[in-house]
Amino acid sequence: MMHLSAYLNYLHHERNLAPTTIKTYQRLLNQAAQQLSDTLITTTALQNYLNQLHQQGLIAQSLNQHRAALKGYFHWRQQQGHHPHNPATNLRIAKVSQHSLPKTLTPEEISELLPTPSENDLLGIRNHAIIELFYATGLRLAELSALNHEQFHTQTTSLRIIGKGNHPRIVHIGDYARTAILRWQNKRPQWAKEDPALFISQRGQRLSHRAIQLALKRHAKIHLTGRNLHPHILRHSFASHLLQSSQDIRGVQEMLGHQQLSTTQIYTHLNHQHLSKIYDQTHPRAKRKPNNT
Template sequence: MELDAAIDQFLQHLRAVKQLSPHTLDAYRRDLTKLQQLAAAEGVVVIDELREMPLRGWLAQLHRGGLGAKSLQRWLSAVRSLGAFALREGWLKANPAAGIRAPKAEKKLPKLLDADAAGEFVESPGTTASSGDERLAVRDRAILELFYSSGLRLSELSALNWADLDLRAAEVRVTGKGNKSRQLPVGSQALQALQDWRRQAPAAEADAVFTTMKGKRLSNRAIQARVAHWARAGNAEQRVHPHMLRHSFASHLLESSGDLRAVQELLGHADISTTQIYTHLDFQHLAKVYDSAHPRAKGDKS
């Protein structure tokens, strides 16, 4: 089976059987066109002539050409899927891409606010609000305080109902990814802000906690806009968004406690490896402390 014909049949299979979206099909087509071009340059035109070592070389060639780790992973995944299809069809005796691994994408450390900046920011609706915005400021202070107090995701906060909050016990119940629920503590400052908002909140649709002044539940986008508004109002040095407050919550908690498993539970991460990125942030903090405090951390300046 010629390689171009095998690719065509594979794409037809993805379209008709797998019913992939046009966007995903285009991505497969682009990646497999690259494979065909690389193979043709070395005289490989039949699919059963594909071998592992040339594939590794082509992967390295794409890397040298400037293709990023995520793009390389996607290219290799397309080639591996083609190989698996060809194996089932009897065109190959083994999948030459099965044992190849693409380079891992570098994990980007999440941006966050330090503890002082976070404290100032969540209090900003009470200090930078104009005289006509008192109720909005009370509501937004509760939003910011709860994000930072309990590490909620944006979707978790926007979906909150008053029935999910136990203000007496200082707890909130949220439903996160995979429809999994978790119970979280609410800090004293966030608790006070929520109590202040409840006294002023309008009658809400479906018992929603965070609403417009007419009682309509705030959308994710509206909450993002309010967070951005307070960042501008307070002349924040960087763009602030809800996820930054969640990152700050996790990092500051880990910094103080060192308990990675507890932070995992509070964030609602299914896999602790997702939470482990915060250990890098914690090490950065420790390194700064070491550099500033240890008598032999720096070179001799005499």
């Protein structure tokens, strides 16, 4: 697409978007450019492109990302005088279906994930603290990876996080997570005293995003057979369980660092599923399949 480099510079310097967000936009727009290279850019052409992605199996959430990338790019083009109008303004996508809702763990599965590791299991103590912190705060992978050792001390009950788009927020840390982190900190100095990172590798270096993902996957293979574990499942579980307990969607929005309430509202679908399941199982007038006699 024309002027893509200039647009990415605009996202970085004027919109102050996070590098990971900019890379996502770059990837999506490059993909669109390859498919639309010989096509006159119109609303119909862009809608056909999204329809094709849907036919290929992309879920509504992914299609939303594509639409947002196109809409933002052509809005910028219009502002710059390169395009008379924004052809992506009225693009439509399928509604979020039950199949595209984020996967979550049950509270019982969370408990299975978090047995107390032995004093000699240094990696177990580290991974235990990582999982406790993910589930206690709903942090994104990049946010947790960026944490530093000095941010935590015995009395720490909350953290100031700089999230997507350099937007700050406060996350609160419960007793379980704080205890797990302090236990890890008591072991951490034996490995590396110079690196400021809270979570480090066996080489004493800050854990990369990929290293954290692999650590969770290995941990789940041992403690939660049959379930694939990644940071976003813990983030989704945090949000879903908190919303079920508090019914405060605005509070959950703030804790997750969502700029739009509509992003958080997907968890109300999960909550309704939970309530529906309870109703079907317990209410005396709930519809049940008749027994064959």
